[in-house]
Amino acid sequence: xxxxxxxxxxxxxxxxxxxGGQPVDTRAFVQLPVKNDPTIAFRLWFKVGSQNDPKxxxxxxxxxxQMLADASTTHNTYAQVIDRLYPLAAGYTASVSTEMTIxxxxxxxxxxxxxYPLLMDAVLAPAFLQEDxxxxxSQALNNLETTLRYASDEELGKAVLYNEVYAGxxxxxxxxxxxxxxxxxxxxxxxxxYKTHYTRENVVPGIGGGFDQELIDRLARDLSAxxxxxxxxxxxxxxxxxxxxxxxxxxxxxxATAISMGFPMNVLRGSREWYALAIANSWLGEHRNASSHLxxxxxxxxxxxxxxxxxxxxxxxxxxxxxxxxxxxxRKQIFEIWIRPVPREAGYFALRAALRxxxxxxxxxxxxxxxxLTRSFLxxxxxxxxxxxxxxxxxxxxxxxxxxxxxHLETFRKMMGEITRDEVNASxxxxxxxxxxxxxxxxxxxxxxRDALVAGTPSPITYKTAKxxxxxxxxxxIEVFPVPVKRENVKVVPVGEVLQR
Amino acid sequence: MKRIxxxxxxxxxxxxxxxxxxxxxxxxxxxxxLPNGLTIFVIPMExxxxxxxxxxxxxxxxxxxxxxxxxxxxxxxxMMFRGTEKYPGxxxxxxxxxxxxxxxxYTTDDYTAYHLNFAKDDxxxxxxxxxxxxxxxxxxxxxFQTEAGAVYGEYRxxxxxxxxxxxxxxxxxxxxxxxxxxxxxxxEADIKKMPEGYAYSKSFYQRYYRPENVVLVIAGDIAVQGTxxxxxxxxxxxxxGYVPPTIxxxxxxxxxxxAGVTYPGRTLPVLDIAYKGDRFNPDNRTYVAALLLGDLAxxxxxxxxxxxxxxxxxxxxxxxxxxxxxxxxxxxIVARVKKEADLDAVREAVYATLLQxxxxxxxxxxxxxxxxxxxxxFLMNLDTPDRVAGGLARFVAITGGIEIVxxxxxxxxxVTLEDIxxxxxxxxxxxxxxxxxxxxxxx
Numbered sequence: 001x002x003x004x005x006x007x008x009x010x011x012x013x014x015x016x017x018x019x020g021g022q023p024v025d026t027r028a029f030v031q032l033p034v035k036n037d038p039t040i041a042f043r044l045w046f047k048v049g050s051q052n053d054p055k056x057x058x059x060x061x062x063x064x065x066q067m068l069a070d071a072s073t074t075h076n077t078y079a080q081v082i083d084r085l086y087p088l089a090a091g092y093t094a095s096v097s098t099e100m101t102i103x104x105x106x107x108x109x110x111x112x113x114x115x116y117p118l119l120m121d122a123v124l125a126p127a128f129l130q131e132d133x134x135x136x137x138s139q140a141l142n143n144l145e146t147t148l149r150y151a152s153d154e155e156l157g158k159a160v161l162y163n164e165v166y167a168g169x170x171x172x173x174x175x176x177x178x179x180x181x182x183x184x185x186x187x188x189x190x191x192x193x194y195k196t197h198y199t200r201e202n203v204v205p206g207i208g209g210g211f212d213q214e215l216i217d218r219l220a221r222d223l224s225a226x227x228x229x230x231x232x233x234x235x236x237x238x239x240x241x242x243x244x245x246x247x248x249x250x251x252x253x254x255x256a257t258a259i260s261m262g263f264p265m266n267v268l269r270g271s272r273e274w275y276a277l278a279i280a281n282s283w284l285g286e287h288r289n290a291s292s293h294l295x296x297x298x299x300x301x302x303x304x305x306x307x308x309x310x311x312x313x314x315x316x317x318x319x320x321x322x323x324x325x326x327x328x329x330x331r332k333q334i335f336e337i338w339i340r341p342v343p344r345e346a347g348y349f350a351l352r353a354a355l356r357x358x359x360x361x362x363x364x365x366x367x368x369x370x371x372x373l374t375r376s377f378l379x380x381x382x383x384x385x386x387x388x389x390x391x392x393x394x395x396x397x398x399x400x401x402x403x404x405x406x407x408h409l410e411t412f413r414k415m416m417g418e419i420t421r422d423e424v425n426a427s428x429x430x431x432x433x434x435x436x437x438x439x440x441x442x443x444x445x446x447x448x449x450r451d452a453l454v455a456g457t458p459s460p461i462t463y464k465t466a467k468x469x470x471x472x473x474x475x476x477x478i479e480v481f482p483v484p485v486k487r488e489n490v491k492v493v494p495v496g497e498v499l500q501r
Numbered sequence: 502m503k504r505i506x507x508x509x510x511x512x513x514x515x516x517x518x519x520x521x522x523x524x525x526x527x528x529x530x531x532x533x534x535l536p537n538g539l540t541i542f543v544i545p546m547e548x549x550x551x552x553x554x555x556x557x558x559x560x561x562x563x564x565x566x567x568x569x570x571x572x573x574x575x576x577x578x579x580m581m582f583r584g585t586e587k588y589p590g591x592x593x594x595x596x597x598x599x600x601x602x603x604x605x606x607y608t609t610d611d612y613t614a615y616h617l618n619f620a621k622d623d624x625x626x627x628x629x630x631x632x633x634x635x636x637x638x639x640x641x642x643x644x645f646q647t648e649a650g651a652v653y654g655e656y657r658x659x660x661x662x663x664x665x666x667x668x669x670x671x672x673x674x675x676x677x678x679x680x681x682x683x684x685x686x687x688x689e690a691d692i693k694k695m696p697e698g699y700a701y702s703k704s705f706y707q708r709y710y711r712p713e714n715v716v717l718v719i720a721g722d723i724a725v726q727g728t729x730x731x732x733x734x735x736x737x738x739x740x741x742g743y744v745p746p747t748i749x750x751x752x753x754x755x756x757x758x759x760a761g762v763t764y765p766g767r768t769l770p771v772l773d774i775a776y777k778g779d780r781f782n783p784d785n786r787t788y789v790a791a792l793l794l795g796d797l798a799x800x801x802x803x804x805x806x807x808x809x810x811x812x813x814x815x816x817x818x819x820x821x822x823x824x825x826x827x828x829x830x831x832x833x834i835v836a837r838v839k840k841e842a843d844l845d846a847v848r849e850a851v852y853a854t855l856l857q858x859x860x861x862x863x864x865x866x867x868x869x870x871x872x873x874x875x876x877x878x879f880l881m882n883l884d885t886p887d888r889v890a891g892g893l894a895r896f897v898a899i900t901g902g903i904e905i906v907x908x909x910x911x912x913x914x915x916v917t918l919e920d921i922x923x924x925x926x927x928x929x930x931x932x933x934x935x936x937x938x939x940x941x942x943x944x
Contacts, residue, residue, distance in 0.1 A: 086870055304650060306657075341658045343653075377601045
């Protein structure tokens with residue numbers, strides 16, 4: 001670590017122009033050798049993401065990533081690229097998040113010689129052709145205008161929440177951008193963005209599996225052909241304080257009601273408090289797991305939907321993933337509760353049910369038995385977060401992002417033996433609060449939902465089938481649980497306008 | 502190799518279990534069939550203390566032959582998490598939580614899979630819990646009815662996808678007699694009525710959740726004999742009793758069909774062109790050739806993909822699906838078209854491509870490239886216990902074992918240019934075709 005700090009200082013002192021042609025320092029590589037692995041995993045991290053999108057060009061980072069991974073190079077047309085990758089059973093993709101872009105690919109050792117030059121071309125020699133941009137832009141627009149707005153209400157709810165919680169900051173738009181932003185992007189925008197951000201000072205090469213030193217040296221030499229330059233750092237996002245409950249209702253002809261809610265959070269993985277909150281969060285809402293308390297209350301006992309979860313880190317594409325993502329790391333995080341679509345008549349009730357449980361947790365903390373069970377769960381469950389070399393390499397890059405000395409996943413397991421219940425409950429009191437939160441709702445009759453919220457109208461629920469007395473008794477408390485919302489804090493937006501600009 | 506064969510014989514003599522060596526599948530494995538018919542595959546592999554445990558029930562939405570019961574196999578999958586007398590639902594959940602298992606399940610048309618990933622030290626606990634719920638499932642009617650609500654919730658979150666609507670329509674139109682007529686999630690009307698099916702659910706369990714109809718695939722950081730001994734102990738008392746469902750064969754289609762479906766919302770139009778194919782059978786040379794034909798004619802290296810997706814940019818999705826199914830499947834070509842006015846041109850281009858494959862031999866190099874790709878893809882996907890067991894699940898469900906994988910890849914290797922042409926001629930004929938076009942209600 002000390003050696004690395006010294007290296008950073010030296011690099012900092014040498015003007016960028018003097019470094020032209022120098023191989024990228026292999027000490028900056030993230031390496032994850034796996035002796036018997038017949039494959040090699042590449043994850044080239046460029047320190048750029050949607051936070052770097054210029055104003056009015058929201059979606060540029062995402063499009064630029066795709067213009068590397070899904071388009072022509074100066075040596076091969078896109079069709080030729082596909083033809084050459086095809087018999088290798090290998091490919092590469094660009095994954096863009098708020099702060100990171102990863103060009104990743106995996107290949108069997110037998111095919112490395114043919115694969116490697118294609119991967120390097122993608123990064124070093126993009127052709128940036130208009131016809132490729134037309135194709136990629138058209139897909140990006142279709143994703144915003146039809147898929148997100150119409151085909152997945154739960155993903156739309158999350159997108160609206162993310163945009164609102166960090167509105168006015170570089171985090172204030174989803175990676176896919178906005179309709180007007182994407183429409184305005186030109187080939188020159190992409191070229192300029194590439195030149196600024198895809199530099200040799202801005203890349204951290206990650207490599208895993210059955211590679212050797214020769215490949216490392218070759219990669220270091222080849223990446224030195226990237227343009228020089230250190231782009232200006234984006235200031236840390238400072239979201240405005242949320243006062244009270246702020247609500248955005250997307251009005252659409254939805255068959256059910258989807259709800260996401262949350263607030264900004266300052267605790268990052270690597271800190272002891274983060275692991276304490278991870279225990280509280282896992283108990284409240286471990287993603288896609290029946291151990292989630294919200295899942296037990298809303299789905300298991302009441303049968304209102306397919307699942308209910310909570311998060312202490314940004315978790316894009318939650319509806320499609322079983323485990324947390326890699327390389328979606330951020331310097332500012334978000335606490336989030338996700339209620340999968342519920343019948344419209346149960347929308348307000350489900351919102352109250354989730355908030356009531358959250359409030360109870362904030363006020364009372366975890367009991368000893370809840371704490372002990374969740375700690376035991378997480379100790380083994382984190383083993384499933386990264387079973388493959390590619391995933392572990394992703395975590396290793398995230399460790400670099402967060403400045404974690406060692407491994408987050410190992411620290412996670414170790415912390416499960418150290419953290420006390422008092423620490424968990426102290427962290428809850430310090431970092432979570434009930435009354436100030438943004439709520440995103442996707443529903444039919446948005447105005448009606450708003451009026452009920454503002455009036456605090458009771459939301460009794462009826463079931464088609466028998467429920468135990470214990471559940472019905474709690475329901476009486478849920479249906480009047482106070483969620484004070486002021487009319488001026490509720491926006492109702494037609495679906496055609498959401499994600500527009 | 503000889504040493505392995507010798508070892509196999511010894512194992513066979515000692516225990517009745519058979520160790521298998523392969524030329525293609527990269528892991529040696531051991532197979533055992535218990536006297537009650539339960540089949541077990543144990544696949545030791547390098548993995549850091551992790552085990553994947555798949556219980557594959559060879560029953561899926563295909564087996565829902567009684568009227569009004571579409572979606573029941575999937576619903577029943579949910580009920581399998583509601584516990585037994587010994588370990589009621591909340592206790593089961595709590596034990597799974599305590600060991601930090603990644604436990605879940607899914608249902609398809611041909612099978613239902615219950616899968617867990619966990620630390621190797623918990624193997625016996627998992628075997629005990631899994632064997633218990635497969636033999637002694639017990640739940641109250643009230644819990645059954647509540648779970649029906651969760652299933653309806655799953656339907657609600659899925660049906661906003663245009664493709665869900667399109668599949669529902671395609672299956673309904675293309676099939677007359679076979680249970681593939683309905684999707685795995687089932688018709689909404691049947692899902693609504695699920696809370697009334699408590700008694701039926703008991704019969705479903707009694708008929709289908711029987712050892713002869715279940716295969717265990719256990720992969721990862723495990724010892725073969727110790728694992729098998731535990732399985733014998735915990736599953737040995739499970740009694741036979743599988744009652745096969747009465748499934749009508751789908752009669753040959755004798756004329757082209759077509760239908761339209763309107764998606765409530767905004768979407769690009771989607772064209773789905775389906776042909777009646779053959780069930781999975783590696784001995785059927787023409788079927789195996791069709792598995793490759795889909796990719797050759799419509800995959801990303803095909804001429805049509807390059808024309809419609811890359812050059813003219815008329816479509817943003819073009820894909821072919823030649824599935825591995827227990828009964829007569831649909832061989833489908835799906836295109837999402839950017840402009841409605843291009844729908845007819847895209848359809849004609851698909852037909853022209855098929856005609857070309859019926860009359861001209863495919864480029865030999867492309868066929869060899871595809872075979873090579875298939876081999877490496879298969880190998881590269883076998884890198885974790887979960888992917889090994891999960892990747893085998895469909896083959897296990899359809900054939901009862903994993904031996905078929907060797908046969909399949911040998912058959913793929915043997916496919917000739919002429920076989921590809923035969924497949925194009927046999928399956929992709931107008932009288933076996935169904936075309937469904939989906940359009941949005943909003944522009």
